[in-house]
Amino acid sequence: MNLELRKIEIKDVVFGEVPGVKDGVLTVCKQDIIDELMEDVNVKSIKVDIAKPGEKTRIIPVKDVIQPRIKVEGKGNGFPGVTSEMVQLGSGKVNVLDGVAVVTIGDIVGFQEGVIDMWGEGAKWTPFSKTLNIVVDIEPVEGLDPHTHEATVRVAGLKAAEFIGKAGKEAEAGVVDKYEMDDIFTETSKYPDLPKVAYVEMLISQGLLHDGYIYGVNSGKILPTLIHPNEELDGAVISGNCVAACDKITTYQHQNNSAILDLYNRHGKDINFVGVILTPELTTLEGKFRTCDYTAKLCRTLGVDGVVVSEEGYGNPDSDLLMICKRLEDSGIKTVLITDECSGWDGMSQPLADTTPEAVAVISTGNVSHVVELEPADRVIGSAEAIATLAGGWEGCLKEDGSMVCELNAVIGATSEIGYHNLTVELY
Amino acid sequence: MSYKVLYYVNQFFGQVGGEDKAGMAPVIKDEKVGPALGFDQLMGEDAEVVGTIICGDNFFNENNEEAVKFIIDAVSEKNPDLVVAGPAFNAGRYGMACAGVAKIVADELKIPVITGMYEENPGLETSRAKAIVVETTDSAAGMKKALATMSDLARKMLKGEKLGYPEDEGYFAQGKRLTVFSDKRGSERAVEMLLARFKGEEFKSELPMPVFDRVAPAAAIKDLSKAKIALVTSGGIVPNGNPDRIQSASAQKWGKYNIAGKDSLEGEFYTIHGGYDPVYANELPDRVAPLDMMRKFQKEGLIGEVYEYFYTTTGTGTSVGNSITFGSEIGKELKEAGVDAAILTST
Incomplete structure (x- = not known):
């Protein structure tokens, strides 16, 4: 497969009548976005705002983050299986805003x-304080059942990104990232001496607000599956979940999966990156045995020497993570895990819900209960009060002056377990 | 400015006597005795030892209440900025006494404590989380080095400076897992760690595997038909409106709610748990906290009765530290209420 992500560097976003990119400034038409999303009969109203890095702006409660793009060569614009017709992804040219x-x-x-805080202390804790954020506030019609409500909001976000992405159609790209990888046999004949490495990406798959989707298929319905890294970079995997904000993999992070990118970066040099295995995190014991056995079997079938495994969420999926690790290490496959930890406010609690001696190489992306203090914002997009009921907040954590105290749990992408952010934990 | 330090030593280092004096009751002297003198000199202008408490090791361990009271009074009177105990090297009872001082002074009086011990000293496990425990040799031959390290760290503690890594500074890790920024993102660190493993190079896991407690199961109930059973859940089932504001993740508290006379939780309860699909629990909360089935068993005579309160919290992301506290508190209440057994449901 051969995918080009053509990056159009955007320095500013403004509202205007005619969408497009000129001199690094993206113009979006607010009313057009609203009209597009209002076509869904389940949407009652849409508001669109812009939040820029450095502004004293707080965005809450954030559901998903999506990168606007347009495919300019090849099939599969948007999110096939969800917002557009089903096609094979992973090849072609994509203009990225x-x-x-x-x-x-x-x-x-x-x-x-x-x-997401766009400035100050809060900005340090989330990767999405550095992006120019087009904030889409979606209000569904009354009386929807929760599953339809979730789907309405999720699809509206994807459609918004697809719609906004059109503005980049004619724009000139700066950096062009090329992702080219042939079948495993060809790649292995090119790099016979390099260790073969797979990436296992675990996906929360636990029902409403806890599901990922692959070409529109709920990840809870699949056996672990092999996917070409280009497919994920091209939009095959989307977030349908709102696990704790700190470690859910937003759609943006699937489109720019840092574990895939960092493995790709070493492909042909230090390793032979053979592919991505998407593994559902199920809640039943039988499900865990099935998926973990199956994941290890896929890795063995590929004949890999090493695997990077990333978790999504925490608690019971810690067991899946360590079960996969044990099975791989027992097969002689060197395994590195990426996870976050629940060490409590004081950092004194045991960090994981499970343990296994085979897990000798683990990257920690932070303690989800690490408490941060966030200054008052000049502008809140959404509802400041939502923090009281979010995971990571509590009644009274929002002060009268608008400042708030919360756990990293509530901060989007803070402890990303695909290693998208730069937190770690040190033992003192 | 010069900080005030209060020093604690046992009868031997307090120059009172050996094993024959181990039963001595605590005394406080205004002068600097034994290691307190060396410590004071090392601190120079930065701090002054304003008193030395001397207590027999046997006395501390056998008359703990009295020793504790003495220390509290002495600390209150001298009002030090830091308390130094030991170093105890590998002396077990002395180590336990230093750990006792750490508990009282650091934990309860909230004044920082520094001590020193050999890695096998039994006092280490109970004090390392509360005090800074400098790693020492197993005998007093290492006094000079121990005091040098203790004074270096004491200076930083007094000035409110951040201590470096335990392995660099020479103290035992307190077990505190602190979130910090790295110069590389997590995925890059993961790939580098994998490459190091391929090459057989050294690497350091960022998360050593936790060691778990093992809880012995309670004895079986002989006659269920007479037993009082309580319902306890970590599934976040609370009365509608969540009156006690229990968190939806990383719980900081638990709640208990009266279920006397209720046959089911339907309609009056819902879940605030953020870690699972709530739709089905909200339809029928008994799916998580099965009061309906308990009542059925009660009517059938399978169980004696259902305790009139059910206990609840949120399990997702809740620290083990908090869980231990909740479990101890709930367990105590159930025991006092004469509950024979509890059904604990998770999600």
Whole structure:
């Protein structure tokens, strides 16, 4: 497969009548976006705002973050299987509005949305304080059942990103990232001496607000599956979940999966990157045995020497993570895990819900209960009060002056377990 | 400015006597005795030892209440900025006494404590989380080095400076897992760690595997038909509106709610748990906290009765530290209420 991500560097976003990119400035037409999303009969109203890095702006409660793009050569614009017709992804040329993100917020359906601060202390804790954020506030019609409510909001966000992405159609790309990888046999004949490495990406798959989707298929319905890294970079995997904000993999992070990118970066030099295995995190014991056995079997079938495994969420999926690790290490496959930890406010609690001696190489991306203090914002997009009910917040954590205290749990992407952010944990 | 330090030593280092004096009751002297003198000199202008508490090791361990009271009074009177105990090297009872001082002073009086011990000293496990425990040799031959390290760290503690890594500074890790920024993102560190493994190079896992407690199961109930059973859940089932504001993740508290006279939780309860699909639990909360089935068993005579309160919290992301506290508190209440057994449901 041969994929080009052509990055159009965007320095600013403004509202205007005619969408497009000129001199690094992206113009979006607010009313056009609203009209596009209002076509869904389940959407009652849409608001669109812009939040820029450095502004004293807080966005809450954030559901998903999506990168706006348009495919300019090859099939598969948008998100096939979800917002557009089904085609094979992973090849072609894509214009990316680099530095821009669509951020969806709206009336809460669960407790697992998050916060993005665009400035100051809060900005350090989330990777999405550095993007120019087009914030889409989605209000569904009354009386929807929770599953339809979730789907309405999720699809509206994807459509918004697809719609906004059109502005980059004619724009000139700066950096062009090329991702080219042939079948495993060809690649192995090219690099016979390099260790073969697979990436296992675990996906929360636990029902409403806890599902990922692959070409529109709910990850909870699949056996672990092999996917070409280009497919994920091209939009085959999307977030349908609002697990704790800190470590859910937003759609943006699937489109720019850092584990895939960092493995790709070494492909042909230090390693032979043979592919991505998407593994659902199920709640039943039988499900865990099935998926973990199956994941290890796929790795063995590929004949890999090493695997990077990333988790999504925490708690019971810690068991899946370590079960996969044990099976791989027992097969002689060197395994590195990426996870975050629940060490409590004081950092004194045991970090994981499970343990296994085979897990000798683990990257920690932070303690989800690490408490941060966030200054008052000049502008809140969404609802500041939502923090009281979000995972990581509590009643009274929002002070009268607008400042708030919360756990990293509530901060989007803070402890990303695909290693998208730069937190770690040190033992003192 | 010069900080005030209060020093604690046992009868031997307090120059009172050996094993024959181990039963001595605590005394406080205004002068600097034994290691307190060396420590004071090392601190120079930065701090002054304003008193030395001397207590027999046997006395501390056998008359703990009295020793504790003495220390509290002495600390209150001298009002030091830091308390130094030991170093105890590999002396077990002395180590336990230093750990006792750490508990009282650091944990309860909130004044920082520094001590020193050999890695096998039994006092280490109970004090390392509360005090800074400098790693020492197993005998007093290492006094000079121990005091040098203790004074270096004491200076930083007094000035409110951040201590470096335990292995660099020479103290035992307190077990505190601190979130910090790295110069590389996590995925890059993961790939580098994998490459190091391929090459057989050294690497350091960022998360050593935790060691778990093992809880012995309670004895079986002989006659269920007479037993009082309580319902306890970590599934976040609370009365509608969540009156006690229990968190949806990383719980900081638990709640208990009266279920006397109720046959089911339907309609009056819902879940605030953020870690699972709530739709089905909200339809029928008994799916998580099965009061309906308990009542059925009660009517059938399978169990004696259902305790009139059910206990609840949120399990997702809740620290083990908090869980231990919740479990101890709930367990105590159940025991006092004469509950014979509890059904604990998770999600």
